[in-house]
Amino acid sequence: MTVTDAPRIVTSRLGYEDSYTLERYLATGGYEGLRKALGMRPDEVAAEVDAVSLLGRGGAGFPAGRKWSMLRKAPTTYLVVNGDESEPATFKDHLLLEGDPHQLIEGVVIAAYAIQAARAFVYVRGEFALGLERVQAALNEAYEHGAVGRDIFGSGFSLDIVVHPGAGAYICGEETALLESLEGKRGFPRIKPPYFPAAIGLYGEPTVVNNVETLSNLPWVLVNGSAAFTALGAGRSTGTRLFALAGHVANPGVYEVEMVKTTFRDLIYDDALGGGIPGGRGLKAIIPGGVSAPWFGPQHLDLPLGQDEVGEQGSMLGSGSVVVMDDSTCVVRAAWRITRFFWRESCGQCTPCREGSGWLEKVLRRIEDGAGRESDVDLLMDLCDNLAPGVSWPPQQTTICVLGSSIPSSIASAVRMFRDDLLVHVKEGGCPHG
Amino acid sequence: MSIATGAGAGHLSVERRARAVELVALYPHPRSALIPLCHLAQEQDGWLRPEAVEEIAGLVGVTPAEVVGTASFYEMLHTEPVGTYVVSVCTNIACMLKGAYELLEHIEERLGVRPGSTTADGTFTLEDTECIADCGRAPCLAVNHRFVGDVTPASFDQLVDDLRAGRRADDIPPHGTLVRVRRQGGLAVDEATVEAERRAMAERMAAAEGSS
Numbered sequence: 001m002t003v004t005d006a007p008r009i010v011t012s013r014l015g016y017e018d019s020y021t022l023e024r025y026l027a028t029g030g031y032e033g034l035r036k037a038l039g040m041r042p043d044e045v046a047a048e049v050d051a052v053s054l055l056g057r058g059g060a061g062f063p064a065g066r067k068w069s070m071l072r073k074a075p076t077t078y079l080v081v082n083g084d085e086s087e088p089a090t091f092k093d094h095l096l097l098e099g100d101p102h103q104l105i106e107g108v109v110i111a112a113y114a115i116q117a118a119r120a121f122v123y124v125r126g127e128f129a130l131g132l133e134r135v136q137a138a139l140n141e142a143y144e145h146g147a148v149g150r151d152i153f154g155s156g157f158s159l160d161i162v163v164h165p166g167a168g169a170y171i172c173g174e175e176t177a178l179l180e181s182l183e184g185k186r187g188f189p190r191i192k193p194p195y196f197p198a199a200i201g202l203y204g205e206p207t208v209v210n211n212v213e214t215l216s217n218l219p220w221v222l223v224n225g226s227a228a229f230t231a232l233g234a235g236r237s238t239g240t241r242l243f244a245l246a247g248h249v250a251n252p253g254v255y256e257v258e259m260v261k262t263t264f265r266d267l268i269y270d271d272a273l274g275g276g277i278p279g280g281r282g283l284k285a286i287i288p289g290g291v292s293a294p295w296f297g298p299q300h301l302d303l304p305l306g307q308d309e310v311g312e313q314g315s316m317l318g319s320g321s322v323v324v325m326d327d328s329t330c331v332v333r334a335a336w337r338i339t340r341f342f343w344r345e346s347c348g349q350c351t352p353c354r355e356g357s358g359w360l361e362k363v364l365r366r367i368e369d370g371a372g373r374e375s376d377v378d379l380l381m382d383l384c385d386n387l388a389p390g391v392s393w394p395p396q397q398t399t400i401c402v403l404g405s406s407i408p409s410s411i412a413s414a415v416r417m418f419r420d421d422l423l424v425h426v427k428e429g430g431c432p433h434g
Numbered sequence: 435m436s437i438a439t440g441a442g443a444g445h446l447s448v449e450r451r452a453r454a455v456e457l458v459a460l461y462p463h464p465r466s467a468l469i470p471l472c473h474l475a476q477e478q479d480g481w482l483r484p485e486a487v488e489e490i491a492g493l494v495g496v497t498p499a500e501v502v503g504t505a506s507f508y509e510m511l512h513t514e515p516v517g518t519y520v521v522s523v524c525t526n527i528a529c530m531l532k533g534a535y536e537l538l539e540h541i542e543e544r545l546g547v548r549p550g551s552t553t554a555d556g557t558f559t560l561e562d563t564e565c566i567a568d569c570g571r572a573p574c575l576a577v578n579h580r581f582v583g584d585v586t587p588a589s590f591d592q593l594v595d596d597l598r599a600g601r602r603a604d605d606i607p608p609h610g611t612l613v614r615v616r617r618q619g620g621l622a623v624d625e626a627t628v629e630a631e632r633r634a635m636a637e638r639m640a641a642a643e644g645s646s
Contacts (some may be wrong), residue, residue, distance in 0.1 A: 043639055075629065088565035089528040108599045116632050118625075119462070126473075127522075127566055129579040129612055136615040149622035158623040158631055162460045165612060167469045168509030170564065184468030184494060186507040221451055246528035246569035253570040293528060321569075337530050341564055347507075359491055 006232055006258035009240050010216045014099045020134045025102035031147050032220030037110045038155040044115040049218065051226040053238045057172070058082055058211030059290065061307050061321045063236075068115050070198040072206040079117035080202060080209045081108060082178055083124040083131070086170040087290035088341055090321040092242035092254045093212040097124060097131035101138035101218065105161065107215030108220060109148060112159050115208055119160050123178055128165040136163050170345035174401045175209040177347070189401035213242055213320070217306040233259035237306035241320060243267055247287075248326040250275030260306035264288070264296070267305065268324055281326040285417065289318025291338045292406030294393055294414035314393045330433040331421050335414040336364035342407045353404030356387045360411060367422060370430030377422050380399055381415055384408035441561040443492060445485035454493055459620050459631075465492045468504055470512050474611035495605045510579075517552045517559035519597055521545070521611050527563050528569035536572050537606055538562060540587040544594060557598065559609075580606045 013019040013028055025031070037045045050065030061168050070076055081104070085093040096104060104122070112120045122139075124132050139161055142148040150158045164182060166172050172181045176190035179202050194200050201207020217239060221229050230238045237259040244253045245267060255273050257266070264286060268274040277283060285298045294315040296303070303309060310317050325334060343357035360383050381391065388405040390394035391412050395405040415422065424432055437619040446454060454474055465508065471493060475486035484498075484507055505511040523541055529545020538549075547553055549562035563621040568574040575590075582593060584611045596602045607614070 033570075040636060041639060041642060045640075072475050075632070084565055086565065088526045089569045090565075091567040094567040097447065118628050118632065118637060125567070126469075126508070126612070127576065127579050130544060130581070132613045133615040136613060136617060138616070140618045141624065143618065150627075156631065157635075158628055160451065160460075160621045160623055163617070164466075165470060166508075167505075168474065169507060181469065182466055183463065184465035184496075246572060247531045252572065287527070325530070325531065326566055333530070334527060337525070337527055341526055344564060386484050387486055 006240055006261070007099075007403060009176055009220045009229075009250055010096060010100070010103065010213060010242065011254075011256045014095070014352055020101055022102060022138065024143060025100075025147075029143070029223065030102055030219070031153075033110050033219035034106050034113075034147060036156060036222045037113055038153055042114050045110065045222070048226050049111075051115065051238050052221055052229040053228075054214060054217055054221070055236065055238075055307055055333050057213035057217075057241065057320060059085060059087065059292075061317065061322070064210055064214050066211070067196070067198060067208055068111075070196055071115055071208060072199050074206050076118045076205045077115060078202045078205055078207040079108065079115060079120040080175075080179065080182065080197075080207055081120065081122040081212060081215060082173065082175060082209050083128075083135075083212045084166050084173040084178055085125055085128075085212070085319075087319040087321060088172050088338070088395050089244060089246045089287070089290065089323045090232040090290055091244045092320050094125075094128060094241075095254050096212050096216050097128060101131075101135040101222065102142065103216045103219055104135070104212055105138055105142050105148065107218040108161060109152065109159060110218045111210060111215055112161075113157055113207070114418045117208070118216075119162065121202070122161060122163045123172075123182055123183060123422055124163060124165055125172075127278075128168055129313050132163065132165055147363055166263070168346075170341075171347045171401070171403060172405065175399070178209065185345070191400055191405075196245050200219045204326050218297055221332060233261065233306070235260065235306060236308055241317070243305065243326070244319075244321045245274050246321070247324040248277050248281065248329070249324050250278050257305065260304045260309065262305050264304050264305065264322070265301040267322060268301070274324070277324065277326050279326075281290065281328060281426045284325045284327045285331065285413070286411070287321070287323040287325070289316040290321045291323075291341065292316075293318045294403070295417060296313060296415055311394075316394075319395045328433065330368070330431055331414045331418045332364060332425055332431065333433070335410045336361065336368055338410040339364055339407065342403065346403060350399035351418055352403055353407065354388050356383055356404070357407055360407065364411070367425045368431050370425070370428075372422075372426040374423065374426050376426065377415055377419065380411055388420050444487055445489045446475065446478060448475055451489075454490075454576040454635075456617075456620055462618075462629070466495050468501060469511075471510070472501070472505050472508075473558055473610075473612050476512065477612065478610070480518070480608065481515050499564045508565070515552075515556075518607055518608050519555050519577050520559045520561060521605070522561040522563035522566065522579075523549075524564070524566050524568075524572070524574055524576075526565035528565065529573040532572040535583060535586065541575075541590055543609060544587075544591060568573070577602075577606050578609045579612065591604070
């Protein structure tokens, strides 16, 4: 079996030019999963999803079924879709929003039925102008088709869906910040506890927040059954997952592969996938799971793409992004750019994150620019320790949300894996890469 | 100020004012429409004019200061004028590895402005932006949030010429126009109907649980 044999669960239509239209959706089995779900009791639908161990595809990897089961009993509950994909080098939800919006809408209605939500909101990252247009157009078609709105497919279940644009803020991908933003406020993450919006969410009501890719799996799960889904992958990591591959690879792009049965080496080097590193260069490091994740080296290439497998090695699959850095890469510059991102995107509520990110950015920049001191390497780690005491994985937290504790990942990786590179910058008075 | 009398009304066009009222009605709480209304105002003016802020405040029931306080948190909402075309060049990790900073240097030279500035003729505002999620086509940029991938110095120059000549008017509208597809109609179901449906289903499920 090659890595490309697994069924395409969420990307099956992306080859069609009109993949985003209702016509194509219906011609390829669209809304069949919803019809099936509406013939079941909501708790039966929820049990089916719970049975497949659908780990959240947004970043935290929390099982969707469990998230649903934690809902506090109340007359009004909400379903909110997290389509605020902003983790650097992550571009899979972007593709699903533009390429198959009906699949997402069907997933939303199935989930809303299972949890008996009163209304659903699809929060789409504001910068996704085309994605917003495609989702809104698909929603208009879905209302017309009877798949959304009053008495859906004659089932007696009614649901309104509202597409809501964000306005440019990475932090709004954090689910409590997203809810604040949806309430028309600054995207400040909420203080925990409560840890889950299932207790206190949108407008203080119980709320489930699910990621775009997570919900896009539901139509297939309903049509094909939980057994077909759990037959793919291994352990807790079932089904397929989208990986957004970027950086120094011949074929960057989004690939749907079977979890655990595929390795980083397959993803990066297989001709049907990444196609290897251009120019015959060697691999320096991989950033798995978004820039919040600690880096891997060439010794991790044969690690399977599974949530626990990657977690045990001290990193995470996170947002489903994989960045490849070849042996010409300056790791100081890479760590600096990632840190600059966190500094710009810190919401500013917590001192360690707001101030720490800026200090780290300055120290890294002076090392890159040739004004670094030998003691700067330890200074970096000391600052990281203030953000995430112990600089371990998973990180300890000194801030309201995990943005702060994510900042040390790239810096600690650069220091631990490539300490000599940093020292060369200091000794030679600048970046040897030019 | 009075919310009930629609303080600040009159800045948004009649058609946009009607759309604004429809947007507010989509949410259980009016304030949720604050960001969508800011986008609507930018569609009209290109940026958030103080008059628009007043009107939005009246529509969602907060003070103008709260509207600005919220809007200023978000990169896409501009409380100062910007150019007709906002060019957002991604320099984050995936694009940086593919030469984004070298590309940005060329763009600065071509436009004659640094990131954060607008050309003297008011046509282009340049931004050095964070990841725009188009990394498969790095280095990439967005013009008014329309994505352009695999950018080279030559393709950027062509893009500038095309924009100036109006050849991209169809796919790249002036800054502020975000979503050209409108929602058809408001909510389809009233709250009481939804509540009654959910209550009936809860009873059905409780009965099924009791009998099993």
